[in-house]
Amino acid sequence: MKKLHVALMALALTLSISCKDKEEEKMDDSMEMDESEEMMDSEMMDSEMEMMTIDVPMGSKSGSNVTGSVVFTQMDGEVEMKVALNGLTPGTHAIHLHENGDCSSADGKSAGGHWNPNAKEHGDWDGGMNHMGDIGNLEANEDGTANLTFSTDKWCMDCDDDSRNILGKGVIVHAVADDFESQPSGAAGARVACGVIE
Ligand SMILES: [Cu+2]
Numbered sequence: 355m356k357k358l359h360v361a362l363m364a365l366a367l368t369l370s371i372s373c374k375d376k377e378e379e380k381m382d383d384s385m386e387m388d389e390s391e392e393m394m395d396s397e398m399m400d401s402e403m404e405m406m407t408i409d410v411p412m413g414s415k416s417g418s419n420v421t422g423s424v425v426f427t428q429m430d431g432e433v434e435m436k437v438a439l440n441g442l443t444p445g446t447h448a449i450h451l452h453e454n455g456d457c458s459s460a461d462g463k464s465a466g467g468h469w470n471p472n473a474k475e476h477g478d479w480d481g482g483m484n485h486m487g488d489i490g491n492l493e494a495n496e497d498g499t500a501n502l503t504f505s506t507d508k509w510c511m512d513c514d515d516d517s518r519n520i521l522g523k524g525v526i527v528h529a530v531a532d533d534f535e536s537q538p539s540g541a542a543g544a545r546v547a548c549g550v551i552e
Contacts, residue, residue: 405429406511410525410549412439415462418546422500424525426511426551433509433520435489437502439527439547442494448532448542449502451487452524455550462545465524467538471517478534479506487523488540491531511551525549 406428414420422439437449452465468476469487477484486508494500510518527547532540 403428403431403510403513408511408521408551410551412525412527412547412549413457414441414546415457415460415548416529416544416546418442418529418544420527420547422547424549426520428511432505432507433511435502435504437492437500437504439492439494439500440498442498442500442527442546443529444494444496444498446491446493446531447500447546448491448528448530448540449489450485450526450528450532450539450542451489451520451551452526453487455522455524455552457524457548457550462526462548465526465545465548469520469523470538476534476536476538476540481534486517488532488534490534492527520551523551525551 408426410424410426412420412422412424419441420439421441422437424438425436427434427436451469452467453469454464454466456464456466458464468485470476470485472486474485476488479488479490489504492500492502508518509520512521513519525548526545528542528544529546530541530543532542534540
């Protein structure tokens with residue numbers, strides 16, 4: 355009788371060990387599945403952010419002589435903005451994305467206020483508290499030319515996320531500098547150039 359008892363104990367022990375092995379195997383399987391799901395998600399993100407370039411011609415506004423272009427390129431999960439302008443008054447000028455892709459009015463006000471999908475306060479892009487369209491300032495030389503390259507992973511082009519998609523927005527260059535403090539637009543003065551991202 356005692357022998358049988360020991361044998362049963364041994365059997366029970368073997369069973370519980372093999373059960374445990376199976377549970378661990380199950381856990382390993384589910385972990386592998388999570389990893390492959392994550393990979394599928396990131397692949398979808400990448401395909402959503404296809405390589406794309408849009409050249410935005412900038413037109414003069416408010417009686418200015420400012421012309422030039424802003425080229426947006428989406429690549430490697432980022433959007434790069436390359437600004438080349440001429441006809442500016444020498445010195446500092448604000449450049450923003452505004453909410454409407456509409457440059458029809460002579461003063462550029464048809465482009466509306468700053469693009470601000472997250473309802474934040476206006477500010478410095480690097481300061482954290484900012485509109486999605488708060489790019490900042492660019493410097494015009496004595497000859498009135500200005501160049502700026504800006505990159506961010508907060509924007510996308512033609513993606514499904516309206517809070518990140520810059521398509522259909524307006525690009526506005528202002529007469530003076532953005533002070534990054536005045537609300538809602540940084541006291542950057544008249545709109546001297548306008549373009550539509552389309
Ligand atoms: Cu502006």
